[in-house]
Amino acid sequence: MFGQILTIASNTFYESVRQPVVLVAMVVATLLVVLSNPFAAFTMQDDQRMFIDIGLSTVFICATILAAFIATNVVNREIENRTVLMVISKPVGRAPFVVGKFVGVAAAILLVLVYMSLVFVLVERHGTLQTVRTPYHLPVIAFGLGGLALATGIGVWCNYFYGKVFSSTVLFSAVPILLVAYFLSMLFKADFTGDSLAAGFRSDIWLAIAAMSMAILVLTAIAVAASTRLGQVLTVAVTLGVFMTGMLSDWLFGRPAARFADVLATSSSDAALGATKFGLAVTKTLYSVVPNFQVFWLSDALTQKSPIPLSYIATLIPYGLLHVVVALAIAVALFQDREVG
Numbered sequence: 001m002f003g004q005i006l007t008i009a010s011n012t013f014y015e016s017v018r019q020p021v022v023l024v025a026m027v028v029a030t031l032l033v034v035l036s037n038p039f040a041a042f043t044m045q046d047d048q049r050m051f052i053d054i055g056l057s058t059v060f061i062c063a064t065i066l067a068a069f070i071a072t073n074v075v076n077r078e079i080e081n082r083t084v085l086m087v088i089s090k091p092v093g094r095a096p097f098v099v100g101k102f103v104g105v106a107a108a109i110l111l112v113l114v115y116m117s118l119v120f121v122l123v124e125r126h127g128t129l130q131t132v133r134t135p136y137h138l139p140v141i142a143f144g145l146g147g148l149a150l151a152t153g154i155g156v157w158c159n160y161f162y163g164k165v166f167s168s169t170v171l172f173s174a175v176p177i178l179l180v181a182y183f184l185s186m187l188f189k190a191d192f193t194g195d196s197l198a199a200g201f202r203s204d205i206w207l208a209i210a211a212m213s214m215a216i217l218v219l220t221a222i223a224v225a226a227s228t229r230l231g232q233v234l235t236v237a238v239t240l241g242v243f244m245t246g247m248l249s250d251w252l253f254g255r256p257a258a259r260f261a262d263v264l265a266t267s268s269s270d271a272a273l274g275a276t277k278f279g280l281a282v283t284k285t286l287y288s289v290v291p292n293f294q295v296f297w298l299s300d301a302l303t304q305k306s307p308i309p310l311s312y313i314a315t316l317i318p319y320g321l322l323h324v325v326v327a328l329a330i331a332v333a334l335f336q337d338r339e340v341g
Contacts, residue, residue, distance in 0.1 A: 004093075005100040012104025014168070016070045022112060023167035026174075029062040029116045030148070033123055041128045049303040051128050056208065056299045059116045063216050067109050068239035071223035072232040075101050095332045102224045102328055109220055110213060115171060117209045118178040119144075125185050125200060139188040143181035151177050207308045208298040214320035215296035219243060221327035222291075228335040246293035253287035291323045 016022070033055050040051035075098075122144045126137040155170035186200030219239055226238040245252065260280035296316060301308050 004096045005103065008097060008100025009103035009107065012074050012101050013107045016074055016105055016108035017111065017168040017171055018165040019070060019073055020167060021066065021069045021073075022108070022171065025062050025066045025112060026115060026167075026171065029058060030119050032058045032062075033116070033119050037123050037126065037128055041130070048124075048128050052124065052205075052302050053299050055120045055123065056212070056302075059113070059120055059209075060212055060215070060297075062116060063109060063113050063212075064219050064239065064243050065236070066112060067105070067216060067220040068223045068236040069232070070108060071101075071105050071220060071239075072227045072235045074105055075224060075227040094335050098224065098228065098331045098335050099328060102221055102331070105224060106217055106220045109216055111171065111175065113209075113213060113216060115175050115178065117206075118175065118182055121202075121205060122178065122182055122185060124202075124205065125182070135190045137185070137190045139190070139192060140185045143184050144178070147177040147181040148174065204302055204308050207310075207313055208302055211296045211298050211313060211316055214316055215291075215293050218291050218293075218320050218323045218327065221324045221331070225327045225331035225334060228331050242291070243293060246291045247297070248294075249287060249290055249292040250294055253283045253290065257283035257287055291320075295319070 036051055036054040036058060040048075040054055122140055126140040126144075127134075129136075151170050151174035154173040155164075155166045158164035158169045159166040183197075186197050187195060189195045219242070222242050223235055223239045226235045230238065257280060260276050260283060264276045264280060298308055300306075
């Protein structure tokens, strides 16, 4: 069964990165992250903090929307076109089909997320222009723009001469090229004088990106589960709805649960106790079931310059994996009796 999952995941991965929506998301995310730099320069305080918040939000939202679109295209489209019959008519169960689709989609999303994150850290390395005397970071501009131009050129060349898909070729080229560009930009200061690698590398940003990646995996699993029954529009709506609910989980469920707990501790009326216990049970259940995406969002720690302990990241991994497993279990259950013929 593992071999079946790996084969389906591999085919799904290449199918996903070849979709035009991937290139659209890459272009949009790149433009928005780059434009966030000058837009953040109007806070009259610490502009870099504003850029980090806007830039990370842009990457998070673009990856969330992309997860919903790709999951719909690789699952629901195969059901509508009945190409799924060619797979499950062979000795391939529906559970390996769903899990393989998730693994392939998740790998594609994470690769695009790495690209978006590299663009973000390059722009963050450049820094916002606090005053008119603040110099441009020439190494970031040279290596970053040069890397994007080189990846685009490789995509055009391979598409024209070898018939390769432009979007996937650019993605596969841009990730390693921008990684090298990021490494080189940390070796130089704004005027191309030497700089230490340790001074330019910010591990806290990458820890925040790692936490955000776990949230994207959860959203991808939810999108795959929704796409087994719903069309593209409803899948996107459900994914974004769960995302917004999860970001507001503390306010929607956590605070009411705390209020119910306070009332339960102070009230002596039997009628009030019954209603309060019921409300507490409902809010605590929803608070536990709905993924709390706020715990994956570490932008506040970055902007407040608070350390992000590795122990906290270690607790996020099982929390996120638990929600992924639950979402995939729901996806398998929904797909088991789905009519695909």
